[in-house]
Amino acid sequence: MSDILPFLKDLLTAPGLSGYESPAAEIISARWKPLVHEISRSKVGSLHGLRRGTGAEPRPALMFATHMDAVGLMVTGIVEGFLRLTQVGGVDGRVLPGQPVTVHGCEDLPGVIIQPPTRLLPPDIGNNQPVPLEHLLVDLGLLPHKVTELVRVGDPVSFSQPPLELTGETLAGHTVDNRASVAALTICLEELQTRPHTWDVWAVATVREEIGALGAYSSAFQLRPQIAIVVDTSWAKGPGANDWNTFPLGKGPTIMWGPNIHPALHKAFKELADRLEIPYAVEITPMHTDTDAVAIQVTAEGIPSIALGIPIRYMHTPVEVVALKDIQRAGRLMAEFVAGMEPDFMEKVTWDK
């Protein structure tokens, strides 16, 4: 297995806000190109890599979906050289003051999100209240006339916190959700170079998961796989998160269970992980998984789907933390699943057994 860390750090350094994924797509495409037989972008920008299987035609196809888009912000106004903001995807405004960002104006501009002093804010916002996003500003360190020249309303704004290697083979950065899963899929593709598989495999990096799963709907419709395996991030246990829906960091991926998940796929993954002695947790999702699986499951005539989760701390902040081991385990589990699929695997994907 190659060292995934440099690639992951490249991914965590790249912008790629929902709707503006190209910087990430280019990095992923370059890495996947030698690992797949065909590679292209969909009509909405998702990246489709195809590894053909060895089975007889017409071959069934499996789709891996890992979304590559990032949550972030967008410029809504310019006031005396300062930028006003709105959010793209779910962001807690309370993590924003002091946050380094890149404003994608006529050129990429470094800046910092700032919290104005209390006396310049509405009287009901005191020192003890968080300052709502609508009152936060971006300072680009430029003079007002330069800002007006370089920035427009609607320009995307990305977090620019560089990735940090923490102790115990963990990594912190923005957009670990969900570039960690893109890295896991990359590991899977690398493993498959030396592992024959009968099924066709579509490796898909989807767009716009954070704002409505457009990429998942459209790729699933276009590629029409027999089954879909979604990989996304889950909540790791840690400060502020210790409930039933959180999972230990570094103790393996989750295998999701709930109405989005086809029971046969859930069973197959659990049995495989048990056999390989890959640690995992079962993640219960009583309503929906909050992943691309929500969309893929109901595409066209319906597609049997499953979702795996890589636990991360501080999700949707610029300092999400992931354990590299969990990424490697997820990648290996995915590859083993593909390599072990019989040509008639679909016969096992049934109800009420």
Place this chain on the structure above:
Amino acid sequence: MPTIGKIQIKLLERLCNAMAVSGDEGDVRKIVLDEIKDHADEIKVDALGNVLATRAGSSPSTSLRAGSNRLKVMLAAHMDEVGFMLTADDGEGIFSFETVGGIDIRQLPGKAVVVGKEHLPGVIGARPIHLVKNEELKNKIPLESLRIDLGPGGSARVKPGEWATFAPRFQRTGPSLIAKALDNRLGIAALIELFKHAPPNIDLLAVFTVQEEIGPRGARVAAYALDPDLAIVLDATPANDLPSWDGEENISYNTKLGHGPAIYVADGDTFSDPRLVRHLVAVAEAEGIPYQLRQPGGGGTDAGSIHKQRAGIPTVSVSVPHRYSHTAASVARLEDWKNYIALIHAALRRITSELVEKERA
């Protein structure tokens, strides 16, 4: 003449990226000692960790005192920055912490930090937004629920009692400098440069102080030890020169970026010596150096300790205006910093003993 070029900006970058939370100023002290050692007549690190460096002038007397030659002028800049101290190891590299110095805890969630002597990278996270209840969003995230996370191996590498600060990330963009701890590495880098180019008409007593952010403590003992004729404090002051939320004119700014160094008339701790204020203004006017008078009001500098030392020491502060003090990223203008050094150097050159012989009226 002191100048600000690539070398000085590089030095500022090293100083800003160093970690020197109040009580733990060693990293900056090391840089300071290294920079000034070849220029000082005498250097001492005192009981609190202040660096006291003297450099005698060479011109004939300007002094008030019998037996000595020139006016003894103290320049003080604080080395310390605000930050954090680890208070408890919660296991798996997760630590509780307290703030050291005036920090708005709304600036902490989602930030990268560095911890301990090794500058170990860590993060202050926040509960995932998906798990935050709507009610919670109305409140700031309390310090008690924040942790510094160093990764699972962290507990073996640092202990409670060690310091931490915001992760360094010095940047230059357009006319601006963006960094943590511009307060007061702007003052430290300036004082190093001024010390190297001390004018001959005074005896320069440079003090790189400790524990300003939680005191000022270091300046108090340094001023006692050096017993200067007058003191100028070099610091950095918040600007608060942002637009008001409702478009009304901002009448509560403190200073304005790009308008030159800020001369203090009065802050929360000190009424500056009016003779020194007049001197600085007159020098700026005479030499065509942009300057501004800091809005009288709150805040404080090392002057708060110095001016009350011994039988009283004529003192004034001069600051570089900057925005977002005590956060992960402050913003200052390079031009303001250049003019700050130019103003203080010119003020030193033009000092005569008459300045403090006159009644302070």
